[in-house]
Amino acid sequence: MKRFGTFVELGGANVMECLAGTGLDYVILDAEHGPFSPESAAQMLRAAENRSLTVYVRISSVTRPEVLRMLDVGARGLVVPCIRSVAQVKELVDHAKFPPVGHRGYCPTRTSAWGADAWAADAEAYMAECNRRVSVIPQCETQEALEHIEEIAALPGVDAVFIGPCDLSIDMGIPLQFDNPLLLDAVRRIIAACHANGTECLIFAGSLKVAKKWLDLGADSIAYSLDAAVLSAAYRQAAADFRAL
Numbered sequence: 001m002k003r004f005g006t007f008v009e010l011g012g013a014n015v016m017e018c019l020a021g022t023g024l025d026y027v028i029l030d031a032e033h034g035p036f037s038p039e040s041a042a043q044m045l046r047a048a049e050n051r052s053l054t055v056y057v058r059i060s061s062v063t064r065p066e067v068l069r070m071l072d073v074g075a076r077g078l079v080v081p082c083i084r085s086v087a088q089v090k091e092l093v094d095h096a097k098f099p100p101v102g103h104r105g106y107c108p109t110r111t112s113a114w115g116a117d118a119w120a121a122d123a124e125a126y127m128a129e130c131n132r133r134v135s136v137i138p139q140c141e142t143q144e145a146l147e148h149i150e151e152i153a154a155l156p157g158v159d160a161v162f163i164g165p166c167d168l169s170i171d172m173g174i175p176l177q178f179d180n181p182l183l184l185d186a187v188r189r190i191i192a193a194c195h196a197n198g199t200e201c202l203i204f205a206g207s208l209k210v211a212k213k214w215l216d217l218g219a220d221s222i223a224y225s226l227d228a229a230v231l232s233a234a235y236r237q238a239a240a241d242f243r244a245l
């Protein structure tokens with residue numbers, strides 16, 4: 001089934017509780033553009049887990065501390081923006097996955113109930129389970145990443161690729177032109193690279209009209225809009241409807 005998610009920019013445990021049970025398959029807590037630390041992310045993760053909502057975190061760069069801290073507070077995946085090279089993705093996988101895939105640093109944090117979960121008792125089982133539950137999701141939103149997308153999508157440890165059509169179109173010199181044939185070709189190429197490797201392809205859409213376009217091209221999942229945009233659009237509409245009563 002095609003998965004449906006959204007970005008969380010507003011943050012807070014209450015927002016996670018509101019979004020859980022709405023039919024969303026996942027949310028992406030945005031620590032690239034949003035003001036979130038591992039400490040605030042941990043509180044939101046608790047609220048989300050309590051209501052079985054899957055949370056990925058978009059980190060701001062590929063550094064060992066950023067990767068480890070967001071995974072250790074319990075992120076079920078990392079979306080990683082502005083990738084420009086295959087080497088960067090290899091480094092990301094190396095930080096995020098335990099052997100035999102990478103070299104993630106070991107510490108039984110809240111992911112395993114501070115080591116209390118049964119699967120955490122055995123080191124091999126712990127590492128295998130952490131590798132299974134964490135999705136590594138590099139973004140394709142630069143021309144450099146596009147040029148190497150076949151290699152990136154095939155890397156061991158890459159679980160999915162996320163297309164950022166806004167930044168990709170800007171980088172291609174056709175800003176936010178979602179109907180431009182050059183962008184459509186790029187999106188087709190990324191989706192094909194993912195599917196050649198059995199890798200899920202996620203993409204952002206600011207509207208359901210654009211979402212339909214990406215689904216028709218074969219995208220597996222839509223990250224639809226942002227919590228803040230959906231909230232303010234709903235109030236704008238309600239206020240307009242109220243004035244018309």
Ligand code: 3PY
Pocket residue numbers: 081139141163164165166167168204
């Ligand atoms: C983009 O479209 O550039 C994104 O990163 C979506 O959030």
Ligand code: MG
Pocket residue numbers: 081141164166167168
């Ligand atoms: Mg982007």
